[in-house]
Amino acid sequence: MTVRTAELVAAILLALASIGLMVKSAELNIGWVQGSGPGAGAWPFWLSAGMLVSCVLIVIRWFLRITPESRSEEIFINGSAVRIVGLSVAALIFLLGATHFIGMYFAIIFFLIFFLRVMGGHSWMTTAAITVATPVVIFGFFEWALKQPLPKGLSEPLFYPIYDLMY
Amino acid sequence: METVIDPLIGGLIEAMHPINLTMMIIGCIVGLFVGALPGLGSVNGVAILLPVTFLVPPNAAIIFLASIYYGAMYGGAVSSITLGIPGASTAVATVFDGRPLAMKGQGDLAMIAAASASFIGGTLSVLLFTFIAPPLADFALIFGPTEEFALMVLAFATFIGLGGDDIPKTIFSILIGFVLAAVGLDIISGRPRLIFFDISGFYHGINFLVLAIGIYGIGEMLWTLETTQGKVIVQSVKTSLRSIGRNLRRLTPVIGPTVFSSLLGFFVGMLPAAGATPGSLMAYGLTKTFSRDPSSFGKGNPAGVAAPEAANNAASTGSMLPMLTLGIPGSPTTAILLGGMVIWGLRPGPLLFVQHPDFVWGLIGSLYMANLFTVIVNIALIPVFARVLTVPFTILAPIIFILCVVGGYAPSLSMHDVWLMLLFGVVAYALRKLNYPVAPAVLAIVLGPLAERSLRQSLLGSRGDPTVFLTHPISAGILACALALILVPVVRSMISKSRKSARTEA
Numbered sequence: 001m002t003v004r005t006a007e008l009v010a011a012i013l014l015a016l017a018s019i020g021l022m023v024k025s026a027e028l029n030i031g032w033v034q035g036s037g038p039g040a041g042a043w044p045f046w047l048s049a050g051m052l053v054s055c056v057l058i059v060i061r062w063f064l065r066i067t068p069e070s071r072s073e074e075i076f077i078n079g080s081a082v083r084i085v086g087l088s089v090a091a092l093i094f095l096l097g098a099t100h101f102i103g104m105y106f107a108i109i110f111f112l113i114f115f116l117r118v119m120g121g122h123s124w125m126t127t128a129a130i131t132v133a134t135p136v137v138i139f140g141f142f143e144w145a146l147k148q149p150l151p152k153g154l155s156e157p158l159f160y161p162i163y164d165l166m167y
Numbered sequence: 168m169e170t171v172i173d174p175l176i177g178g179l180i181e182a183m184h185p186i187n188l189t190m191m192i193i194g195c196i197v198g199l200f201v202g203a204l205p206g207l208g209s210v211n212g213v214a215i216l217l218p219v220t221f222l223v224p225p226n227a228a229i230i231f232l233a234s235i236y237y238g239a240m241y242g243g244a245v246s247s248i249t250l251g252i253p254g255a256s257t258a259v260a261t262v263f264d265g266r267p268l269a270m271k272g273q274g275d276l277a278m279i280a281a282a283s284a285s286f287i288g289g290t291l292s293v294l295l296f297t298f299i300a301p302p303l304a305d306f307a308l309i310f311g312p313t314e315e316f317a318l319m320v321l322a323f324a325t326f327i328g329l330g331g332d333d334i335p336k337t338i339f340s341i342l343i344g345f346v347l348a349a350v351g352l353d354i355i356s357g358r359p360r361l362i363f364f365d366i367s368g369f370y371h372g373i374n375f376l377v378l379a380i381g382i383y384g385i386g387e388m389l390w391t392l393e394t395t396q397g398k399v400i401v402q403s404v405k406t407s408l409r410s411i412g413r414n415l416r417r418l419t420p421v422i423g424p425t426v427f428s429s430l431l432g433f434f435v436g437m438l439p440a441a442g443a444t445p446g447s448l449m450a451y452g453l454t455k456t457f458s459r460d461p462s463s464f465g466k467g468n469p470a471g472v473a474a475p476e477a478a479n480n481a482a483s484t485g486s487m488l489p490m491l492t493l494g495i496p497g498s499p500t501t502a503i504l505l506g507g508m509v510i511w512g513l514r515p516g517p518l519l520f521v522q523h524p525d526f527v528w529g530l531i532g533s534l535y536m537a538n539l540f541t542v543i544v545n546i547a548l549i550p551v552f553a554r555v556l557t558v559p560f561t562i563l564a565p566i567i568f569i570l571c572v573v574g575g576y577a578p579s580l581s582m583h584d585v586w587l588m589l590l591f592g593v594v595a596y597a598l599r600k601l602n603y604p605v606a607p608a609v610l611a612i613v614l615g616p617l618a619e620r621s622l623r624q625s626l627l628g629s630r631g632d633p634t635v636f637l638t639h640p641i642s643a644g645i646l647a648c649a650l651a652l653i654l655v656p657v658v659r660s661m662i663s664k665s666r667k668s669a670r671t672e673a
Contacts, residue, residue, distance in 0.1 A: 003601070010601055014339065021346055024361050028353075037627035040353035040360055043619045047342045047349070054339035067333050069601050076600065081393045085596070088392055092385070092568060092589055099582065108569055115568075120561030134566060138573055146222050148577060 003072035008062050015055035021048035084119075091115055103152035105135045171297055178528030182230065182536055190223060190231035191533050195541045196548075198238020203246050203552055204563065205395060208255025209239035209483065210500040211387055214379040215570050217507050218577040225511035226526050230533040232507065233487070236500050237289065237537045240443065240480045241545045244281035244472070245552045248274055252395075257443040257479040260451040264464060264471030271467055275549075279414040280421065280469040281476045282545045287422075288429040288477030289538040292484035295433055297531060300520075304492040307517035312621035312628070313635055315494075317642035319618045321649040322439045322495045323607065328652030329438060331445075332604040344608035347373050348615020355623060368583025375506040375612045376578055377588045382605050383499075384571035385592025388564050390599060395560050411546065421470045424454040425477045432478030436485025439610060442498040443482035450478035484534060491527060492517055496613065499606040506613045510578065 001009075022045055029039025030046075062070040077085070091114055098107035109131055116127040142148045144166060152159060181187065201212035212235045220228035243258030248265035261281060268277035310318070323341050330337050350361040351372025362369045428450035435446035454474035455464040464471045486497030487504075494516035496502035508515050519527050575588040595605050611618075629635035637643045 007601055010598065021361070024363065028358060028360060032631055033356075037355070037623050037631070040356045040358045043622070044346050044349040044361060047346045051339055051342045051346070054335040054342065057335035058333075058339070061333075061335065067602075084392050085389050088389060088564070088568070089589075089593055091565075092572075095568075095572060096582065096585055096589060099585075104573070104576070111569070112565055115565035116562065120559065120565075122559075122562065126562070130562065130566070134569060138569070141219075142573065142577065146577075148221075148580065150573065150576065151582060 001076045003069050003074050003076050004062075006076040007067070007069040008059065011055050011058040011062065015052055015059070018048050018051035018055060022052065087119060088115075091119075099151055099153065101153050103155040104150040105139065105152065106155050108135050108138070171301060174301075174524060174528045175297060175532065177525070178530070178532030179535065180532070181226065181525055181529035182532035184226075184529075186223060186227045187230050187529060187533060188536075190227040191234045191537050192540065194231040194234025195238040195537055195544060198235035198240075199242040199245075199541065199545060199548065200555060201235060202239030202242025202244075202258070203254045203556060204242075205246050205250065205252050205254055205391065205556075207387070207567070208243065208257060209236045210379075210498075210503065211383045212236075212239055213500050213503050214376065214383040215567065215574055217376060217379075217503060217510075218574040220507065220511075221577065225508070225513060226529045228507065228511060229504065229526065229530050230537075232504055233530055233534065234537045234541075236483050236504075237480070237534070238541050240289075240476075240483050241282065241285045241541050243479065244285070244476050245278070245545075245549075246556055248277045248281065248472075249552065250556060257447055257482075258475070259444065260447045260475035261472055263451065264466070264468050267465065267467035268469070268472065273467065275410050276414045276417060276469060277467075277472050278549055279411055279546070280418055280472040282542050283415065283418060284421070284425045284428075284473035284477040285480045285545075286538060286542040287425050288432060288480035289484065289534075289541075291426065291429040292433040292436075292481035293531070293534045293538060295430075296484050296488055296534070300488055300492050300527075300531070303488070304517040304520040307493050308521070310493075310517070310641070311639075312624040313639045313642045314645065316618060316621040316625055317636060317639075317645040317649070318493055318495055319614055319621070321645050321652070322489075322610070322614070324649035324652040325438045326604070326607045326610075328655040329445075330604060330607070333602060334656060336601075336603045337607055340604050340607040341611050344378070344611025345615045345618065347378060347608075348375070348612045349619065354616060354620055366583065368581055368587075371579060371581075373587065373612070374578055374584060375503070375609070377575055377584045378591050378612050379499075379503050379506070379609050380571050380575050381588040381591030382595040382609060384567065384574070385589060386595035386599065386605070388567055388571075389592065389596040392560065392564055418469060418473070421473045424450075424458075424470050425473045428454060428474040428477040429481040432481030433485040435478070436482025437488050437497050439486075439489070439495065439497055442486055443479040446482040446485075447475035447479040450474040480538075487530075490515065491519060491530070494617070496610060499609050502610045502613045 025041040025045035025048060028041030030041040031039055033039045061067055065071050091111055095107050095111040098110065112131040112134060113127060116122045116130060142150055198212060201207050202209065213232050216235065217232065220231055239255060240257060243253060243255040244261045244265065246252060246254035247258040247261035248269050251262060251266040253259045253262055265277045268274060326337050326341065327334055350369055352370065353360045359370060431450050432446040435449060436442055451471060451474050454470055455461050458464065458470065486501045489495045489497045490501040490505050496505045505515050513519065513523060513526065572585055575585045576582065599605060625635055636646060
């Protein structure tokens with residue numbers, strides 16, 4: 001996909017999103033409410049309408065080839081970038097998804113092993129050191145200092161002994 | 168005069184309070200490294216680390232974040248000089264002459280020039296700040312919702328007039344930020360609004376941090392992972408006390424441009440759309456133009472390092488001026504600080520000076536001290552930087568990703584927000600590749616609730632008559648400035664067209 005194509009696709013997607021927001025805002029009153037001023041939906045409705053107008057302008061400028069992006073025939077995202085960015089995003093999706101099941105701490109451990117060892121190609125020593133230190137520091141900061149528990153999912157029972165020590 | 172000295176002394180004492188002092192020291196050091204690491208600037212550091220501040224009182228929290236902001240301005244020069252890639256966008260202009268100096272083996276001169284210019288820029292701008300802020304806040308006390316709304320229009324008009332990005336894309340970015348801020352319960356009627364797909368997580372609205380960390384944490388890391396695949400070469404820099412003294416003497420001719428750049432940076436920094444990056448580039452350009460020997464720039468002229476560094480530090484202080492006095496942030500970083508103030512339970516704006524003087528003056532006092540502290544630490548840490556900067560990005564990136572995830576979870580304790588943050592990060596990364604500016608969206612989501620409330624209150628007061636914004640003299644004046652700013656690009660394109668046609672005729 002060239003940058004030129006990507007520019008048009010993005011503008012169309014954003015225009016559709018703007019229309020969606022307008023429809024969603026119109027579920028509330030977008031007119032004047034006697035005694036309390038503009039209705040609850042008016043502000044987001046007119047803002048979304050403005051977004052739609054911007055998108056239409058972007059598309060018009062695309063046809064006229066005004067912006068540098070609408071003239072560029074370069075590749076929007078090349079193979080190696082797709083690989084590194086795609087893998088990172090996939091790893092992040094795994095990190096968040098796994099948090100719901102095995103909790104954030106264990107998800108972080110798997111995430112770090114994947115990122116450091118598989119993607120980064122670092123030694124097992126480096127990987128192990130960072131993989132152990134990161135959740136320990138985060139636990140110390142959030143659970144111990146801030147008293148803010150992070151999600152633990154199925155791994156909750158494993159933390160009972162630590163809770164006993166803390167409280 | 169006395170009206171400033173007394174609270175300033177109080178502020179310095181407040182800043183010396185052990186917890187504030189500790190947070191300042193940690194903040195400066197963190198900021199130096201955040202600034203020095205390529206791909207991370209002040210805005211990324213402040214966005215990712217804001218959740219950390221829930222541990223301490225608001226005074227210490229703002230001092231911590233402001234110190235990060237400050238430290239990052241110093242730190243940005245480090246990688247510009249040693250790696251030849253700017254540590255943050257604010258240090259782009261520092262590469263032009265900093266890198267050639269390092270290649271010639273004069274990296275120490277470049278580093279000392281950067282540090283001392285940053286110190287001068289920081290000190291002059293804090294002095295200006297101390298004297299301008301109280302009267303400005305005093306004046307702003309008479310502002311009602313109408314004037315507040317006009318100020319917001321002016322703030323966003325600067326993005327259109329001076330931002331330099333594609334205008335429809337800039338407008339889109341502003342508007343989507345406002346719409347995202349409108350999600351959740353309507354502030355006036357209390358009705359649920361924009362609850363997409365009936366997901367209950369949207370009822371508590373979209374916290375600005377979710378967008379800020381998404382853009383400046385996740386999105387920025389994806390961007391940096393893509394761009395820094397290649398290896399970087401570190402130019403080592405050695406310093407000793409004797410070389411510091413010798414280098415400082417070599418810098419005396421640079422004092423003039425440094426002072427000029429500091430003043431320029433301060434005033435450019437106040438504008439929401441301008442800030443430290445354009446401020447430093449302008450300072451570099453003007454210093455070069457007015458220099459006796461413009462051809463030496465780009466080949467290793469110390470003035471080319473001092474000018475942008477003085478300007479970016481001064482701009483960071485300048486951007487705090489509208490944030491504290493008017494409640495309008497002067498940069499994306501201060502937008503996040505402003506959002507933080509709301510989380511800590513403070514209401515930004517002129518009333519801060521009246522209701523929370525210890526907060527405001529404690530911050531100002533800490534700026535004086537942070538400036539002094541950072542210049543010392545910066546020079547002392549020069550040997551350490553070279554080692555830290557060689558840490559591969561594949562180690563740094565996953566740790567920052569984890570900080571983002573944990574930081575996105577902490578403010579609301581909801582995984583819904585973390586998923587949303589990831590979505591924003593990926594979308595921001597893709598849109599950034601198409602040159603959509605992201606800073607306006609961050610400012611808009613922070614200012615969104617205030618903008619909507621002031622607009623609706625104004626209209627309610629005037630019974631729906633929009634001319635209320637023109638009949639109030641202050642608001643009319645502010646809107647006239649905004650209109651002039653919006654017309655800047657129109658006039659500019661007309662001039663360039665007429666020149667082009669004149670050329671084709673000739």
